[in-house]
Amino acid sequence: MEFDYKEYSEAMDEFLVRMERISDPVHPDIAKILERLCRLLRIARVEEWFYEDGEHETAGQGECAVLYQTGEACEENAIVCRETEGTDSIVVYRVCPSEGAKEWSGLEREKIAVLAKSLFVYNGRNRMIRLTERLVFRDPYLDIYNLPYFMKHCERKLQDGSIGGYGAGYFNLKRFSGINQQLGRDGATKIMAGYIGQLQERFVGDELICRVGGDNFVVFFLKENLNMVIDHLKGRGIVCDEESGERIFVSATAGYYLIPEDLKDASEILDNAQIAYNLARNVNKEPYVFYTEELAENIKENSVIDELFTEALQNGEFEVYYQPKVALKDYSLSGAEALCRWFHDGRMMVPGKFIPVFEQSKAVTLLDFYMLEHVCRDLRRWMAAGKKVVKVSVNFSRRHLGNKDLVKHILSVVDRYEVPHEYIEIELTETTTDVDFKDLREVVTGLQNAGISTSVDDFGVGYSSLNLIKELPWNVLKIDKSFLDPVAAGDRIGSIMLGHVISMAQEMGLECIVEGVETAEQVKFLKQHNCFLAQGFFFDKPLTKTDFENRLNEVSA
Secondary structure (H helix, E strand, O other), rough: OOOOOOHHHHHHHHHHHHHHOOOOOOHHHHHHHHHHHHHHHHHHEEEEEEOOHHHHOOOOOEEEEEEEOOOOOOOOOEEEEEEEEEEEEEEEEEEEEEOOOOOOHHHHHHHHHHHHHHHHHHHHHHHHHHHHHHHEEEEEOOEEEEHHHHHHHHHHHHOOHHHHHHEEEEEEEEEEHHHHHHHHHHHHHHHHHHHHHHHHHHOOOEEEEEEOOOOOEEEEEEEHHHHHHHHHHHHHEEEEEEOOOEEEEEEEEEEEEEEEOOOOOOOHHHHHHHHHHHHHHHHHOOOOEEHHHHHHHHHHHHHHHHHHHHHHHHHHOOOEEEEEEEOOOOOEEEEEEEEEEEEEEEEOOOOOHHHHHOOOOOOOHHHHHHHHHHHHHHHHHHOOOOOOEEEEEEEEOHHHHOOOHHHHHHHHHHHHOOOOOOHHHEEEEOOOOOOOOOHHHHHHHHHHHHHOEEEEEEEEOOOHHHHHHHHHHEEEEEHHHHHHHHHHOOOHHHHHHHHHHHHHHOOOEEEEEEOOOOOHHHHHHHHHHOOOEHHHHHHHHOOOOOHHHHHHHHHHO
């Protein structure tokens, strides 16, 4: 049969155009691209063998990819085309006719050699691209892609119109610095690789995980696999000792963004996932948060609050309210907690609205010292007027712990107003999970040595409560109101737990106070369990400076 030059020319042009769009040397679309040429040249099978060098070729240690296959191929009559790539690697193409087919003509053999050469050029280019991508876009320690590749991958999905089928997550491994200290860098990297690798093994298609840096990662997944990703990031036990089978539990805090069909800018994917992550870690203290439009509005609102802070501080818009602490033996005033209220444009903003915003920056540290200064100013004025004052506790954020001169700065404020140290107490919340015990111990010990009491606030909210009071020399244990809820609900187990916590605090020599007391039944329970300090709406709501001063007048009288 006469060779059809016209069809061959058209088929070759089509092959060259379509191969330009292929970026993977073993892309499944290559079979479709080869179909017309292979039919014309009576080819049943095209194999590509890649060898790293001549030794691997001699040993038969290569990677084989079947680029095209139809029907039964005759291996014995295969045409073999061998090419060298770079200085070492070797590529061999085996082109087989159909079983029982007529022998190829010299012209057909010539065209097959041209086809093999063309495949070598395109696939060689693609291999070089992949090698370059590996060097530029791969993390050398975990052998996964990095952040620039994630952004490139998102751009591709946006351009091909499939982005709406995916979600993204930004996550950080919890308390991984502790694993680093325990196992060393190499051991910790092995644990990290095991945790990330287990998730990667469950991926399909174009799903991937990329390292941002340190113990921060981004994940790109099909929406239908969301629950699988959430489940994995909640935590897995990773083997750290093969002989004993000992495992280390690894989990993550994450922010998720389910990508909408109408997304216009791929950069929003990372931005929105990070926004959700920051909210989960720094504000909500939750394992994960989803990005929503409502969340975006809250972020804008929080940004406005943050921008108002400096001017509000300068204008004295923050006021101290005092919530009395009551001695249950005789219901007398035994102390107070200083609480912050913000008055802006004629209305009061509650702490739950602005404190979490300030906690995300250093603004809260300035506010804490502002509160301490105003408390000391009030105490000095009351003492100068001859009033009998009580100890006032001031909340200080864990954000201060990076300040090595914190104790000195606190004492400088107290002493500037000549307030006796026994009238000041510093409350430090225990809800943060990644406590730096060394810094915290220095602060607590330093204040205690100076005669200033310290209390662990909201005891029972965070995971590390028992370890926290065991390791640090607190003066006061302030039990969170969540411990009281079971008492009101008649929960026997919860009531037993609260009773034991009170007993434990007393046996450890800690002064014990319960916050959030709202009912007579709760007061009765506390008195029965020998807890004689409380605060809550049952006694007083937070009082203005003037109202609290009137309470002091009652004490002085």
